[in-house]
Amino acid sequence: MKYIDEYRDAVAAKKLVEAIRSTTTRPWNIMEVCGGQTHAILRFALDEMLPGRITLIHGPGCPVCVTPIEIIDKAIAIASLPEVIFCSFGDMLRVPGSEKDLLTVKSEGGRVRVVYSPMDAVALAGKNPDREVVFFAIGFETTAPANAMAVVQASKLGLDNFSVLVAHVLVPPAIRAVLSSPENLVQGFLAAGHVCTITGIDQYRPIAEEFGVPIVATGFEPLDILQGVLMCVRQLEEGRADVEIQYTRSVRPEGNPAARKTIEEVFEPVPRKWRGIGEIPMSGLALREKYAKYDAAGRFSVEGITADEPAECIAGEVLQGRRKPHECPAFGTRCTPDRPLGAPMVSSEGACAAYYRYRRKCSGRACPACRRK
Amino acid sequence: MSDDFNLNCPVPIDNHKTVQLAHGGGGRMMRGLVEGTFLPAFAEKGKPFVPHDSAVLEPCDGRLAFTTDSFVISPLFFPGGDIGRLAVYGTVNDLAMAGAKPLYLSDGFILEEGLSMETLRRVVCSMRDAAAEVGVRIVTGDTKVVDRGQCDGIFINTAGIGAVPDGVEFSPGRVTPGDAVLVSGDLGRHGIAVMSVREGLEFEGALPSDCASLAGLVDAMLAAAADVHCLRDLTRGGLAAAVIEIAQHAGVGIELEESAIPIAEPVAGACELLGLDPLYVANEGRLAAVVRAEAAEVVLEIMQSHPAAQRPTIIGTVTDRHAGVVELRGPLGGRRIVDELSGEQMPRIC
Numbered sequence: 001m002k003y004i005d006e007y008r009d010a011v012a013a014k015k016l017v018e019a020i021r022s023t024t025t026r027p028w029n030i031m032e033v034c035g036g037q038t039h040a041i042l043r044f045a046l047d048e049m050l051p052g053r054i055t056l057i058h059g060p061g062c063p064v065c066v067t068p069i070e071i072i073d074k075a076i077a078i079a080s081l082p083e084v085i086f087c088s089f090g091d092m093l094r095v096p097g098s099e100k101d102l103l104t105v106k107s108e109g110g111r112v113r114v115v116y117s118p119m120d121a122v123a124l125a126g127k128n129p130d131r132e133v134v135f136f137a138i139g140f141e142t143t144a145p146a147n148a149m150a151v152v153q154a155s156k157l158g159l160d161n162f163s164v165l166v167a168h169v170l171v172p173p174a175i176r177a178v179l180s181s182p183e184n185l186v187q188g189f190l191a192a193g194h195v196c197t198i199t200g201i202d203q204y205r206p207i208a209e210e211f212g213v214p215i216v217a218t219g220f221e222p223l224d225i226l227q228g229v230l231m232c233v234r235q236l237e238e239g240r241a242d243v244e245i246q247y248t249r250s251v252r253p254e255g256n257p258a259a260r261k262t263i264e265e266v267f268e269p270v271p272r273k274w275r276g277i278g279e280i281p282m283s284g285l286a287l288r289e290k291y292a293k294y295d296a297a298g299r300f301s302v303e304g305i306t307a308d309e310p311a312e313c314i315a316g317e318v319l320q321g322r323r324k325p326h327e328c329p330a331f332g333t334r335c336t337p338d339r340p341l342g343a344p345m346v347s348s349e350g351a352c353a354a355y356y357r358y359r360r361k362c363s364g365r366a367c368p369a370c371r372r373k
Numbered sequence: 374m375s376d377d378f379n380l381n382c383p384v385p386i387d388n389h390k391t392v393q394l395a396h397g398g399g400g401r402m403m404r405g406l407v408e409g410t411f412l413p414a415f416a417e418k419g420k421p422f423v424p425h426d427s428a429v430l431e432p433c434d435g436r437l438a439f440t441t442d443s444f445v446i447s448p449l450f451f452p453g454g455d456i457g458r459l460a461v462y463g464t465v466n467d468l469a470m471a472g473a474k475p476l477y478l479s480d481g482f483i484l485e486e487g488l489s490m491e492t493l494r495r496v497v498c499s500m501r502d503a504a505a506e507v508g509v510r511i512v513t514g515d516t517k518v519v520d521r522g523q524c525d526g527i528f529i530n531t532a533g534i535g536a537v538p539d540g541v542e543f544s545p546g547r548v549t550p551g552d553a554v555l556v557s558g559d560l561g562r563h564g565i566a567v568m569s570v571r572e573g574l575e576f577e578g579a580l581p582s583d584c585a586s587l588a589g590l591v592d593a594m595l596a597a598a599a600d601v602h603c604l605r606d607l608t609r610g611g612l613a614a615a616v617i618e619i620a621q622h623a624g625v626g627i628e629l630e631e632s633a634i635p636i637a638e639p640v641a642g643a644c645e646l647l648g649l650d651p652l653y654v655a656n657e658g659r660l661a662a663v664v665r666a667e668a669a670e671v672v673l674e675i676m677q678s679h680p681a682a683q684r685p686t687i688i689g690t691v692t693d694r695h696a697g698v699v700e701l702r703g704p705l706g707g708r709r710i711v712d713e714l715s716g717e718q719m720p721r722i723c
Contacts, residue, residue: 001641008704045707094716116572116647222705337715348648358709 007221008044016226017049023233027053029185030232031178031321033171034192035062035349036220042354044222054229057185057321060174060274061192063139063167064091064347065319068273069309071167072097074302076105078134078165081300085111085128087121088136095346098307118150118164125154125162134296137164142194144168144285145259148266151287151294163296166286169272171195172203173283177274178320179211186321188232190218190225193247198263200255204243212241219247266291275343276309276316313342318351325352332356392488397518406516410494414501415480415511428512430477433536438473440464441532447525449492452566453581456527457499459657462586463608464533465507469591470604470660472543473535475507480514481530486521496527507586509533540598547602548623550693553669555662557590557676558583558683559635560612564654565643574647580639583683585658590681597675600668607656613699613711614653615661616689621697629689629701629711649718652701652711663691 032038038058041047047056060066076097079086086102093102093112106112111131115121118135125133137147147164154162171192178186191204196217204215214235218228228246235242245251263285272284287295297303309315312330317323325331325344335341337353344350395402416422444460461478468475480500484493504511562583569580587606594601603623605615612634620627636644636651644651658681664672669687676685699711 001638001645004641004645010705013705043709044703044705045709046705048707049705116574120573357712 004221007219007223009223012223013049013226016223016230017051020054020226020230020233021051023230023237024051024053025237027055028187028233028236029055029057029321030188030190030229031057031059031186032190032218032225032228033059033061033175034190034195034220035065035347035351036194037190037192037218037225038062038351039349039354040220040222040225042358045358046222046225049226050229054233056229058318058351059178059189059321060277060319061140061171061195062344062347062349062351063143063169064095065315065343065350066169066174066274066277067092067095067138067167067343068275068307069097070273070305070307071165072101073305073307074297075136075165076100076102077302077305078296078300079105079110079112080108081132084132084134084300085113085124086134086136087113087115087118087124089116089138090114091347091349092136092138094340095343096340118147119153122150122153122157122159122162125159126157129161131161132299133162134300135162135164136167138167140169140171140192140195141198141263142192144263144267145198145256148262151266151291152262154294155291160293163294163299164287165296166267166284168267168285169274170269170283170285171199172207173280174274174277175204175207175215177277177280177283179207179213181320183322186213188214188236189216190228190232190246191215193217193219193224193251196245196247196251196255198256198259200253200260201243201245201251202253208241208243214241215243217243217245217247217251219250274319276313276319278316310341315342315344315352318344325355326359328352390490392484392486392490392493392518394486394518394520397484397516403516410490410497411514411516414497415504415514417510428477428479430512430534433476435536435538438468438471438535438537439532440467440471441530442467443528443530445525445528446567448567448570449496449526451570451582452579453562454584454657455496455499456529457496458503458584460529460531461500461503461507461509461511462584462657464531465509466587466606466608466658466660468533468535469586469588470543470606471535471537472541472591472595472598472604473537474592475509475533475535475588477534478504478509478511479530479532480511482514482516483524483528483530484516484518485524485526486518488526493527496529503586507588509588538595538598541595543601543604545603545619545622548619548625548663548691549602550625550691551666552602552663552691553666553687554616554627554629554689554691555664555669555673555676555685555687556607556612556635557587557660557662557681557685558658559637559640560607560656560659561636561640561644561651561654563657564611565640567655568647569643574643580637580643583656583658585681587658587660587681590660590676590679593675593679594662594672597664597668597672600665601662601672602665603663605661607659607661609655610714611651611653611655612661613650614713616699617711617713619661619663620699623691624696626692626695626697627689627699628692629699631701631703633686633688635684635686653714653718666690
């Protein structure tokens with residue numbers, strides 16, 4: 001397939017791996033921030049192709065995984081209301097709240113719909129004037145512009161029966177939180193290419209400077225990731241800590257100004273809890289005062305709901321790269337995609353789910369998981 | 374489609390543009406529906422119809438294969454097929470996977486009150502045409518009507534009986550290390566075609582479902598019956614579910630070559646866009662065959678010369694390593710496990 005196959009070419013991949021090998025003189029820990037990158041690394045076994053001295057640490061960039069359990073509980077409370085049609089991207093439906101998930105709400109008679117775009121939810125609100133249509137606005141800076149646009153659109157159309165439950169999170173504060181941890185191991189970052197397509201790379205410069213870490217805005221195909229690793233290793237070996245763009249076919253230094261403007265028009269940064277990590281200052285988005293009436297949490301009075309994470313889940317440590325998913329005692333036993341303890345086991349981009357899916361069974365020498373030992 | 378429909382109906386169905394609860398009530402209206410809609414489509418031509426509680430069938434040669442399947446698809450009509458065709462092909466294909474020649478089908482309709490009669494007639498015509506194409510007879514049936522909102526238009530159950538020729542034994546028990554794994558065509562068309570209609574997704578160019586009978590193809594493959602060890606049609610759960618099931622039941626490992634697995638460009642594109650893995654997307658006219666390694670090319674040639682196979686390909690081998698596990702060798706040489714999904718695939722966020 002055009003624009004896909006070129007970036008999965010085995011010969012080119014081998015050359016990049018060779019270049020990484022010849023550039024590397026000591027061990028380096030590099031974090032890929034985005035869950036989409038984690039998924040590609042495991043799917044194409046890129047980590048196994050890299051020289052042993054390069055360790056990839058899987059970052060907190062899966063929006064499903066970092067959504068705190070109390071926001072899931074709020075979503076469940078709203079979706080259970082008889083007047084509500086609750087719209088969400090598919091990934092969120094299986095994420096467990098304190099007692100159940102959104103699929104269970106659906107089976108109990110709640111109107112839970114999977115949508116592919118927030119605009120579908122706006123259209124649904126137009127078609128169902130006697131119902132309250134709520135959209136679960138989650139994601140990083142990548143999905144924020146379209147979700148902001150949905151609110152603007154609803155406002156223009158005068159759709160008073162539309163609202164959003166906002167759980168947006170921002171990447172740079174999360175990188176800052178990882179680097180500020182006393183147990184931090186990460187020496188360089190592959191930043192999420194699609195996030196940078198929206199935001200540009202200026203927000204990353206102060207982080208690179210302050211913490212002395214290279215940051216490379218990287219794409220999602222195997223060659224993108226390998227080239228991102230090479231660019232990062234080169235900087236590390238040369239003692240540089242610059243912000244660079246690997247994903248040049250999508251990312252411009254200034255990002256997408258129109259999309260940024262839409263985000264700024266509708267949302268403002270607020271402190272946000274991250275699942276397994278805790279509260280990170282100014283790491284989330286909330287609706288500005290001007291659009292406050294579209295806030296579903298306020299409209300349905302669920303702001304007071306709080307919840308604790310399951311004690312056994314080590315999602316926080318996994319999301320900060322301190323432990324690998326299979327190092328969790330519950331991995332593959334008490335925590336599986338069928339009965340997940342935490343969100344990283346649910347989302348297709350979650351690190352635990354990726355390990356479960358691609359690296360679980362070790363039953364012989366030819367097994368990819370065994371070869372890693 | 375319904376031009377040649379023979380309406381010899383004592384209660385003219387035109388009086389009822391929609392299905393009423395009484396159409397399932399056992400009285401005159403139900404008889405009108407049966408005699409006006411179902412019998413003209415399904416009854417054997419030239420033979421008087423004698424109402425009875427059972428179809429009485431002649432014995433056939435060989436062992437019997439018996440299967441059943443229920444069809445609840447929304448929308449009822451989709452590019453390349455409809456629920457009627459699916460209900461015939463689905464059960465016919467299940468019979469064919471056992472090496473059976475499909476002979477008889479039953480149909481059980483659950484109709485939603487308020488369903489348009491025209492829709493029902495289109496579905497019935499479609500079943501008639503599909504059955505005629507396959508050479509299978511619909512010999513018995515049942516109709517129930519439920520209150521509006523209690524089903525989604527039409528639910529159909531079909532059960533099927535087929536005859537398995539002597540010497541034909543397709544089962545996971547015959548799968549042995551060294552065997553080759555083939556697919557009869559490119560994967561994922563049905564799932565993506567239905568999803569595109571259901572969710573209003575628009576792709577460049579039409580993408581019809583692969584919905585088709587595999588009975589003819591399997592009949593042709595019987596020429597190499599001794600070398601064909603196991604067949605599976607790749608419906609719900611796609612190729613992944615089928616090969617995982619074979620690996621687990623046969624107690625063998627299966628290694629697939631990702632770059633060999635045929636996937637049409639629009640399907641590959643849609644899957645990339647939605648974050649779906651085409652290995653898990655449903656098909657309705659594709660099979661996987663596990664065959665003796667030495668016969669793989671012969672079986673492939675048989676497939677290539679049959680119109681029901683589109684881009685048949687050898688995609689992997691059976692091994693004696695890591696029993697019960699299916700491994701996929703990626704384009705970059707890395708291996709990964711093909712795992713059973715927890716439930717349906719969910720499109721991802723970004």
